Amino acid sequence: MPEGRTHVKEDEERHExxxxxxxxxxxxxxxxxAAAETVFRLDDVHVYYSRFLALRGVTLDVGKNEITAxxxxxxxxKSTLIRCLNRxxxxxPGARVEGKVEYHDQDLYGDGVDxxxxxxxxxxxxxxPNPFPKSIYENVAFGPRVIGMKPSSMDDLVEQSLRGAxxxxxxxxxxxxxxxxxxGGQQQRLCIARAIAVSPDVILMDEPCSxxxxxSTARIEDLMDELKRDYTIVIVTHNxxxxxRVSDRTAFFTAEAAEGTGDRTGLLVEYDRTxxxxxxxxxxxxxxxxxxxxx
Amino acid sequence: xxxATEALAPSTLRRGASRSAAxxxxxxxxxxxxxxxxxxxxxxxxxxxxxxxxNGWARLAADPIAFLSNxxxxxxxxxxxxxxxxxxxxxxxxxxxxxxxxxxxxxxYLEEFAPRNRVTNFVEANIANLAGVPSVVxxxxxxxxxxxxxxxxxxxxxGALTLAVMSLPVIIVAAREAIRxxxxxxxxxxxxxxATKWQAVRRQVLPAALPGTLTxxxxxxxxxxxETAPLLVIGLPVVIFTLPNDLRxxxxxxxxxxxxxxxxxxxxxxxxxxxASIVLLALLLAxxxxxxxxxxxxTIRW
Numbered sequence: 001m002p003e004g005r006t007h008v009k010e011d012e013e014r015h016e017x018x019x020x021x022x023x024x025x026x027x028x029x030x031x032x033x034a035a036a037e038t039v040f041r042l043d044d045v046h047v048y049y050s051r052f053l054a055l056r057g058v059t060l061d062v063g064k065n066e067i068t069a070x071x072x073x074x075x076x077x078k079s080t081l082i083r084c085l086n087r088x089x090x091x092x093p094g095a096r097v098e099g100k101v102e103y104h105d106q107d108l109y110g111d112g113v114d115x116x117x118x119x120x121x122x123x124x125x126x127x128x129p130n131p132f133p134k135s136i137y138e139n140v141a142f143g144p145r146v147i148g149m150k151p152s153s154m155d156d157l158v159e160q161s162l163r164g165a166x167x168x169x170x171x172x173x174x175x176x177x178x179x180x181x182x183x184g185g186q187q188q189r190l191c192i193a194r195a196i197a198v199s200p201d202v203i204l205m206d207e208p209c210s211x212x213x214x215x216s217t218a219r220i221e222d223l224m225d226e227l228k229r230d231y232t233i234v235i236v237t238h239n240x241x242x243x244x245r246v247s248d249r250t251a252f253f254t255a256e257a258a259e260g261t262g263d264r265t266g267l268l269v270e271y272d273r274t275x276x277x278x279x280x281x282x283x284x285x286x287x288x289x290x291x292x293x294x295x
Numbered sequence: 296x297x298x299a300t301e302a303l304a305p306s307t308l309r310r311g312a313s314r315s316a317a318x319x320x321x322x323x324x325x326x327x328x329x330x331x332x333x334x335x336x337x338x339x340x341x342x343x344x345x346x347x348x349x350n351g352w353a354r355l356a357a358d359p360i361a362f363l364s365n366x367x368x369x370x371x372x373x374x375x376x377x378x379x380x381x382x383x384x385x386x387x388x389x390x391x392x393x394x395x396x397x398x399x400x401x402x403x404y405l406e407e408f409a410p411r412n413r414v415t416n417f418v419e420a421n422i423a424n425l426a427g428v429p430s431v432v433x434x435x436x437x438x439x440x441x442x443x444x445x446x447x448x449x450x451x452x453x454g455a456l457t458l459a460v461m462s463l464p465v466i467i468v469a470a471r472e473a474i475r476x477x478x479x480x481x482x483x484x485x486x487x488x489x490a491t492k493w494q495a496v497r498r499q500v501l502p503a504a505l506p507g508t509l510t511x512x513x514x515x516x517x518x519x520x521x522e523t524a525p526l527l528v529i530g531l532p533v534v535i536f537t538l539p540n541d542l543r544x545x546x547x548x549x550x551x552x553x554x555x556x557x558x559x560x561x562x563x564x565x566x567x568x569x570x571a572s573i574v575l576l577a578l579l580l581a582x583x584x585x586x587x588x589x590x591x592x593x594t595i596r597w
Contacts, residue, residue: 091486093411120489130480133503133595142498143488180595191484198488 019278019290022244037064039202039232040085045099047080047089053258054080055266058099060251067224067233069243069274072253073289077266078236081253082204084108085234086122087115120147123195127207129187131179131194136162136171139179139190143198157197165193166223185216192223196231203227205235209242221246240290243274250277252286347576351569362570366536367552371563374556376571378535382451382546383578385539387520389455390462395512397459398466399501402508405467406474407496426464433461434528442529449530452542457525462515469511473504478597506593513586517579523550549575 040062047055055077062068062085070078080089087108089095101108108118132139140158144151151157158175162168167189171182179190188208195203205224209217224233224246237243243250251271255264270283281287307313355362365375401422409415437457447453477500485495532545533555539546549571556568 086487088483088487091483116486116489116491119487124483124487126480126483126487128480130478130484132481132484132499133597142485143490146485146488146490146494146498180597194484194488 018241019244022241023275023278038062039064039104040234041100041102041105042081043100043102045081045084045097045101047077047084048094048096048098049092050094052263053265055253058268060268060271062232062234063249064232065228065230066248067228067235067246069247069250070234070236070253071238071240071243071250071289072266072269073255074238075264075266076253076255078251078253079206080266082206082234082236085202085204086119086124088119088124090115120198121200122202122204123198123200124204124206125188125191125195125208128211129184129191131182131187131190133178133180135176136179136182136190137175140194140197143194147198149198161193161197162190164196164227165189166219166226167193183216185212185219188212188216188220189223192220192227196227200231202232202234205233207236207238210238217242240278244278247274250274252277252281252283252289254285254289344576347569347572350566351571351573354563354566355570355573362567363574367534371561371567374564374567376549376552376574378538379533379547379549379552379571380574381538382531382535383520383549383575385451385546386455386458386548387516389451389542390458390519391512391516393455393459394462394466394515398463398512399470399508401463401467402470402474403496403501406471407492407500422464422467426468428464429524430461430522431524431528433457434525436460437525437529447543449532449545450543451539451546453529454526454531454546454548457529458519458522461522461525462512462519465515465518466508466512469515470504470508473507473511474500476507477503503595506589506595510586510590513582513589517582517586520582521550521575521579523554526551527554549578 038061040060042058042060042062045055045058046053058077058081070082072078083089084097084101085103085108089097097109103118103122107113132142134142137158140161141154144154144157149157159168159172162171167186170186171177171190179187182190188211192203192208209220212220221242224235227233228248235243235247249271250273252269253266254269255266257264270277270281270286272282276282277286278290281290310319362375363380364377365373366377367379368374405415405419405422409418434457437453437460441447441453441456442449445453447456481499481503482495485499486492490498526548531547531551533547533551535545535547537544553568553571553575556564556571559565
């Protein structure tokens with residue numbers, strides 16, 4: 001038994017070193033950047049699936065041209081929350097959002113707000129790459145076409161988008177080929193290209209690397225760092241090193257069983273600059289989670 | 296020796312070590328039963344085709360042009376299938392035109408737009424039931440509604456509409472399955488780009504579901520082309536010496552002709568019926584081949 005405990009301790013230390021390295025690897029000015037203009041302002045957001053309370057009392061701001069990471073254990077509501085930001089939850093029967101979700105000072109759930117218009121401006125990349133079963137070119141051109149963009153040259157727009165997602169060099173000779181023939185990492189970058197083709201303001205990424213190998217993951221992380229110059233990014237991730245490597249701010253969520261029913265409801269534990277969350281977390285639960293002691 | 300190392304000893308890998316002779320026999324018997332089951336179907340089909348070809352090939356091969364381009368006649372030797380072949384073709388094309396859009400539309404509505412309530416469930420259950428209704432009942436429906444009530448008479452239009460109504464449930468079921476096979480992630484991907492529901496359905500879901508839908512439609516049509524009963528009930532003629540120029544003109548059909556010829560006493564008409572059956576079979580096989588081709592070539596492997 002004592003032997004086993006030493007192993008756990010070593011693992012923890014190694015784990016902490018990895019996170020520290022991830023933080024150190026980032027440019028200093030990046031970490032010291034001043035607080036940015038606010039894109040999303042969430043105030044006491046509750047999300048229900050029918051009668052089940054999935055997430056309660058979330059209050060946080062998302063800054064412009066920043067990468068905001070949502071981390072936490074499974075079932076803590078981080079994916080639920082990110083889907084509130086472009087009203088994807090509307091598509092789930094019975095889903096209901098309470099509280100205020102403001103996007104550039106406008107109530108996202110206010111009267112007369114059209115979720116289709118919201119999603120034009122707030123794009124989304126999903127956990128599993130989901131290219132359309134069409135050519136690479138058609139995948140990128142689909143978005144601009146459906147929202148009625150009239151680019152002077154669709155070919156140029158497709159090229160720019162694919163370049164922007166760092167996948168152009170790999171696909172430029174096979175734009176007419178079916179996107180399903182690409183590797184998982186290429187498919188995911190194609191999905192990012194597809195998202196930026198409609199010139200969104202925000203890109204939401206729901207665990208974009210969880211189905212990818214480490215090399216593809218690294219490429220997407222590099223890409224995110226470039227994308228944040230033009231876009232605001234919110235990312236849900238299971239991978240704490242990933243949050244530490246790419247994000248400016250990190251929100252840590254957890255799930256707690258409600259009294260009586262035993263239903264697990266997600267809640268926001270702590271939200272701060274990423275280096276603060278990982279170096280001196282303010283809450284014991286955050287510390288336990290990031291040091292791998294989460295039970 | 297402990298139990299664990301004993302279980303790993305080489306002798307445990309030999310035949311009969313744990314599997315008893317009875318279990319091995321059971322395996323063999325079961326495979327044999329399955330094999331026989333498969334063979335029965337194939338043999339029955341082969342026998343059927345052989346009988347038809349054996350009876351009809353000589354008649355068809357003697358003068359295929361005349362057989363295909365002559366109208367029916369009192370004399371079996373001068374009889375041909377022109378009116379029936381052209382009639383069947385017209386019926387098929389019109390049936391497809393009627394039932395494909397309606398069937399796909401119904402399937403899209405039920406899968407993508409219909410609210411999940413009792414009415415929808417009731418409609419869904421009844422469509423599945425309609426697919427199993429005997430074709431002669433559709434004939435009675437066609438007679439009552441199209442021929443009599445709508446006063447179309449025993450015409451090309453009435454025949455095609457009757458066959459279309461008969462094929463509709465099968466097409467709806469096939470199209471719904473094809474639509475359901477399109478992953479939800481494709482719809483979400485389209486919505487996330489700012490597509491409306493109709494755009495997501497029209498530009499992503501329907502194209503992805505098209506191969507499955509077409510396959511189902513062709514199989515439903517190949518069933519319709521072989522149907523005799525509904526056409527007989529609505530009163531389409533066999534003896535006819537003109538091709539239809541208008542939707543209200545009467546037409547004949549291959550199965551009607553075959554049915555008529557087999558019920559005549561002359562052996563020569565039986566041969567002609569077999570020859571016409573070869574033509575009908577060739578048509579059916581060609582349609583099924585197209586369906587198989589579409590399925591293999593265009594079905595998306597997600």
